[in-house]
Amino acid sequence: MAALEATLESGWVAPAGPVPAAFEAALSAATGFGHVLATASGTAALHLGYRCLGVSAGDEVWTSALTFVATVAPAVQMGAVPRFLDVDPASWTLDPDLLERELARAARAGRLPRAVVPVDLFGQPCDLDAIVALCDRWGVPVMCDSAGAVGASRGDGRHAGRGARLAVFSFNGNKIITAGGGGALASDEPELVARARSLSQAAREPGAHYQHETTGHAYGMSSLLAAVGLAQLGALPARVSARRAVFARYRAALGGLPGLSFMPEAPWCRASRWLTAVLLDPTQGAPDRDALRRHLSESGIESRPVWKPLHLQPVFRDAPRGGGAVAADLFERGLCLPSGSGMAPPEQDRVIAAVRALWPAA
Structure with a gap:
């Protein structure tokens, strides 16, 4: 509230002035990226990234099948053709082995993608080093969709998205750090961010x-949104710790239930655990995903299936893809539980009790 009041009193409200610049500098310090542009949304940042990478009508853009539609929507609206690649069941992120096979096939056909856009799913960084190494072999640029991974890092301490030519972040209302909206495009290449x-x-x-x-475009972040984001950014480490604590408490309380498992943490990263996702296996004694979701809803608890894979979306019914069975299975069996940084133990206990109620023998 103090930050908003000061911004309003200063007269700077538009996407200009000292506050957006201060937010960009703080985000640069928090992520390690040399250059940051604050934007009106994460989708706007993706659109700008596609333009900076030279995507145009008829180009192919490859991304993970398991993601939100905004990852590829701007490229499609620019006339590009999306190609959806399956995920690795050990990380739920883009499968580098599949990517290698697809790039080799595309090179033989003389039709390499204009860009590859891996996704840091639910706060878990993809295997970006492997992905970038493969794409560098064929000269394909990488833009990492790290929209939900602010605060996540790889094993060597680098922030999610570092190593890609461009990375995109979101500060939508449901993210760990929010501006009530907004996003950012980050890079270590100054000319890309200047463009x-x-x-x-x-x-x-x-x-x-x-x-x-x-x-x-009119894609700058307003001073008001930047003020909200800047006021919250200092709490990023604490909020990541809080999300990881929520995940750990769920795992301790529910990890022994037959047929229930949790989204794994890949060995190459420290996930932010933006969302806690569980996987249900009815053949091992768990209810199916929708039965648990309905039961939680009847208890006044919101939950949500993991992303419906883009190759299963009607709008992309004719889009090319590589694999997709893993992503489809994760969608059919995956559910995201309430995961807010501010969840108090009694609130989480209520969720835990509601989940356990569907395992009568638990």
Whole structure:
């Protein structure tokens, strides 16, 4: 509230002035990226990233099948063709072995993708080092969709997304750090962020009058959103610890239930555990996913299936894909439990009790 009041009193409300710049600097410090552009949304950041990578009509853009539609929607709206690749069951993120086979096939056919966009799912970083190494072999740029992974890191301490040419973050209302909306595009290549910044400001050329060599967008983050995000960013380590504690408490209380398992943490990272996701196996004594979801809803508890894979979405029924059975199985059996950083133990106990009620012998 103090940050919002100070911003309003300063007269800076638009996407300009000291507060968005301060937010960008703080995010740069928190993530280790050399250059950051604050945007109106994570989707806006993705759109700018696709433009900076030169995506155009007819190009192929490859991404994980298991993600939110915003990962690829801007590229599709630009006329690109999406190709959805399956995930590794050990991490739920893009399978590098499958990616290698697909890149080799595409190279033989003379049709490499314009970009590969792996996803840090539910706060878990993908195997970015392996993905970037493969894409570098064929000269394909990587933009990492780290929208839900602010605060997550790899084993060597690098923040999620570091190593890709571009990384995208989201500060939507459900994220660990929120501005009530907003996003960011980050890179260690200053020219990419400078290009994105120009495009985010309607692609206006320097000068006293309005001069345009191309068209751009109104994609800057407002000072008000930046003030909210900046006020919260200092609490990022504590909020990641709180999410991991929520996950650990769920695992301790529910991990012994027959047929229930948790989204694994990949050995190459420290996930933020933005969302706690469980996997249900009815053949081992668990209820099916929808039975548990309905039961929780009847108890006044919101839960949600994991992302429906994009290759199963009607809008992408004709899109090419590589595999997809793993992502489809995770969708059929996966459920995200309440995971907020501010969950008090009694609130979590209520969720735990409601889940355990469907295992009569537990």
